[in-house]
Amino acid sequence: MSDSKPIFDEMYNADGSVRPAYADYCDWFDQQDEKALRRKHLDAESSFRRTGITFNVYGEDEAEERLIPFDMVPRIIAADEWRRLKRGIEQRVSALNAFIADLYHRREIVKAGRLPERLLRNNDAWLTNMVGFTPPGGVYTHIVGIDLVRTGPDDFMVLEDNARTPSGVSYMLENRETMMAMFPELFSQVRVESVSNYPQRLARSLAACAPPATKGKPVVAVLTPGIYNSAYFEHAFLADQMGAELVEGSDLRVIDGRVAMRTTRGYQPIDVLYRRVDDEYLDPLSFNPASALGVPGIMDVYRAGGITIANAPGTGIADDKAIYSFMPEIVEFYTGEKPLLSNVPTWRCSEPDSLAYVLDNLAELVVKEVHGSGGYGMLIGPTSSKKEISAFAQKLRAKPHNYIAQPTLALSTVPIFTRAGLAPRHVDLRPFVLVSPKGIEITPGGLTRVALKKGSLVVNSSQGGGTKDSWVLED
Amino acid sequence: MLGRTANGVFWMARYLERAENTSRLLEAGFRMALTRDAEASHDEWRSLIATVGFTHGFEAANGSDYSGERVWNFLLRDKANPGSVLAMIEAARTNARAVRTALTREVWEAVNESWMHLREALARPVREAALGLVLATIRRQMTMVRGAMDGTMLRNEIHNFSRIGTFIERGDNTARILDVKYYVLLPSLAWVGSSLDNVQWESVLRSVSGERAYRWLNAGAMDPRGIAEFLVLDQRFPRSLAFCIDKLRSNLRGLAHEYGHETSAHELLRALGTQFHEAGIDQIFESGLHEFIHEFIAANQQVALAIEADYRFVA
Incomplete structure (x- = not known):
């Protein structure tokens, strides 16, 4: 860690006393027998295997299904902390949606000189097919995941916006189910806000965005790339919980101006498609012609009001990390308010002064690709070797506009349960947000990701991170 | 679905x-x-x-x-x-x-x-x-x-399709055993009553886990005609051809009920069912057990293909 600022632990104060949000939990924990807890932990793992809550790791054997390690110590957020976070998230998400709408229409923010136009040019996430088109209900980002990190009691920051296809919500739900099955008595002692109605809310929220062509009750379907996709479990889980069909590209075709699925009774039109397939693969006629995952012609149907695609194509522009660096301005521009949630300080390597600073301080910084995700293609200065750093510096010099840099944050810690008892590990939080014409809904808590290695700051499941149940305490 | x-x-x-x-x-x-x-x-x-x-x-x-x-x-x-x-x-x-x-x-x-x-x-x-x-x-x-x-x-179409899969496969399996072992069950003067016969017959029954049931029904007496009848026509035995056809019929009926109409698979199965209904074991032996089994395997397969097509299993 570059600075000497102490790491904030969410359970224990520096003097060893328990922070108020964790008081009830710690009372309970102190009465538990460690051996019994360890046994329960093994039970939980075998239950995850049995239920098939697994994910596939890219680049590995296709048959390889891994568990995301689950830690049984919950991450606890006090009611008042959550109220503040919630307001900040709401503000940010409504700004995001207004921002995307503006980008594809009048581009007021560019005209006002608050966002450089070059960020949109040559940006792969930018879709010209979306220009001038308004999706049903005016909603672009139906489902958003806002990644938050914390560095102190009152210091929450947004690390990333996931406006494309945020994943992980099934783990949020399953983690809670597992905790309730393992420790039912705990939930009668500590009042925790429920998360279990997320799938019903999602179904309602999607149905509220039905397109003009809808007749009767909207038909919702989840589009998955298939069983070998890393998040297939989640796709199946959500479809199942919503009572929606889980479809693949090969089940769909355009018939009479609608996207229809092949059922045992013939083709049936779909009104709302919750797609877990990237823009690029959505329509071989409009985008990647080699894609077998999408539906030829779906973009034409979409533009004619025959279907709602959630999230809207082209929302990925908001996930761009160069755009992220402008989020404070973006929030202010569209809401007329100061942002309630701050950004992590970010250097845009496309700017010569910033680049020079970043190159001089690589060993202290985290450098990310502007289009990257999942922890791939990034440099974490403090844990990298000299060789790795100089190799990265070369890439950076060659394509500076492709990178942003951030300070290595002293992420907060929450204890995990190890062989040697409780031990602090760094965490982040991804709350899940639903947007419909009826408003914005945020499920209390979200998914807490935790770095399992001591001192590690990488929480991504693809890089060996785990998850925790996340509690928001009732008032 | x-x-x-x-x-x-x-x-x-x-x-x-x-x-x-x-x-x-x-x-x-x-x-x-x-x-x-x-x-x-x-x-x-x-x-x-x-x-x-x-x-x-x-x-x-x-x-x-x-x-x-x-x-x-x-x-x-x-x-x-x-x-x-x-x-x-x-x-x-x-x-x-x-x-x-x-x-x-x-x-x-x-x-x-x-x-x-x-x-x-x-x-x-x-x-x-x-x-x-x-x-x-x-x-x-x-x-x-x-x-x-x-x-x-739920007892709905999903259940029907899974049961149909089970009984198409099971009928095919029992028929294949008979196809390979039919000669053991043919009347043969030379072998009648020999201990070798008994062992062979028993093995046919065992391969569908039917030896106990058969003994129980026949007070322990083994004869090839009885075994063939048991495996082909006995509606009480869950691995007999007749039993499989009966289950196919009831599950296809379930689909017809749910969908409001029958399909070509229903027709094919009806034809197969009639053949079974009319056949006695003597008649089957007379016209050839082997041919009968062959025809069953083919007809069973036709029913499966018709279901795949009628219910749009693939594009």
């Missing part, structure tokens, strides 16, 4: 049934090998491979070495055998995963657990001392899946 889902449920059920049938066949073969001399058991193992239709693949890998250990490992777990029990369980589980939303949580977990247990049990070559236990494990796991289906699935 999606056509692809119907397809997945149908094949999941078929693969599970096939895995179970193979384990029952092996059980009969193993029993025979323990009670007979080397040559007879060699023949029994050979006929087992023929029954599942993998003579070519087996001999490509093993030549004509039909020793028990080679045969059961080939049928249980050999990578060269696309129809091995392990491959079937894996295929069933892959299908279950793809149609996860059509299954109850309990059914999915039962299938997933079976796969986990059997992958473990079949990770290494199975030795003679362990074979009994492995076969029992397979049957127990399949029973768990069946129990979960019976106890938790």
Whole structure:
């Protein structure tokens, strides 16, 4: 860690006393027998295997299904902390949606000189097919995941916006189910806000965005790339919980101006498609012609009001990390308010002064690709070797506009349960947000990701991170 | 429901049934090998491979070495055998995963657990001392899946498609056993009453786990005509051809009821059913048991293909 600022632990104060949000939990924990807890932990793992809550790791054997390690110590957020976070998230998400709408229409923010136009040019996430088109209900980002990190009691920051296809919500739900099955008595002692109605809310929220062509009750379907996709479990889980069909590209075709699925009774039109397939693969006629995952012609149907695609194509522009660096301005521009949630300080390597600073301080910084995700293609200065750093510096010099840099944050810690008892590990939080014409809904808590290695700051499941149940305490 | 889902449920059920049938066949073969001399058991193992239709693949890998250990490992777990029990369980589980939303949580977990247990049990070559236990494990796991289906699935089209898959496969299996062993059941003056006959007959019954039921129904007396009648026409025995047809009929009726109309599959099955209804075992023997079985296998397959097409399993 570059600075000497102490790491904030969410359970224990520096003097060893328990922070108020964790008081009830710690009372309970102190009465538990460690051996019994360890046994329960093994039970939980075998239950995850049995239920098939697994994910596939890219680049590995296709048959390889891994568990995301689950830690049984919950991450606890006090009611008042959550109220503040919630307001900040709401503000940010409504700004995001207004921002995307503006980008594809009048581009007021560019005209006002608050966002450089070059960020949109040559940006792969930018879709010209979306220009001038308004999706049903005016909603672009139906489902958003806002990644938050914390560095102190009152210091929450947004690390990333996931406006494309945020994943992980099934783990949020399953983690809670597992905790309730393992420790039912705990939930009668500590009042925790429920998360279990997320799938019903999602179904309602999607149905509220039905397109003009809808007749009767909207038909919702989840589009998955298939069983070998890393998040297939989640796709199946959500479809199942919503009572929606889980479809693949090969089940769909355009018939009479609608996207229809092949059922045992013939083709049936779909009104709302919750797609877990990237823009690029959505329509071989409009985008990647080699894609077998999408539906030829779906973009034409979409533009004619025959279907709602959630999230809207082209929302990925908001996930761009160069755009992220402008989020404070973006929030202010569209809401007329100061942002309630701050950004992590970010250097845009496309700017010569910033680049020079970043190159001089690589060993202290985290450098990310502007289009990257999942922890791939990034440099974490403090844990990298000299060789790795100089190799990265070369890439950076060659394509500076492709990178942003951030300070290595002293992420907060929450204890995990190890062989040697409780031990602090760094965490982040991804709350899940639903947007419909009826408003914005945020499920209390979200998914807490935790770095399992001591001192590690990488929480991504693809890089060996785990998850925790996340509690928001009732008032 | 999606056509692809119907397809997945149908094949999941078929693969599970096939895995179970193979384990029952092996059980009969193993029993025979323990009670007979080397040559007879060699023949029994050979006929087992023929029954599942993998003579070519087996001999490509093993030549004509039909020793028990080679045969059961080939049928249980050999990578060269696309129809091995392990491959079937894996295929069933892959299908279950793809149609996860059509299954109850309990059914999915039962299938997933079976796969986990059997992958473990079949990770290494199975030795003679362990074979009994492995076969029992397979049957127990399949029973768990069946129990979960019976106890938790809605009696709707999804259930119908899975039951149809089960009984198409089961009828095919019983018919294939008869196809390979029909000569044992033909009237032959020379063999009547010999102990060899008794053993052969019993092995036919054992390969569909029907020896106890048959004895019970016939007070212990074995005769080839009675055995053929039992396996082909007895509606009480859950692995007889008539029983399978009856179950196909009731599940197709369920679909017709739910969809409001019949399809070409209903017609084909009706024709097959009539043939069974009218046939007595004497008549079957007269016109040729072997031909009768062949026709059944073909007609059963036609019904399966018609269902796939009528209900849009594939685009």
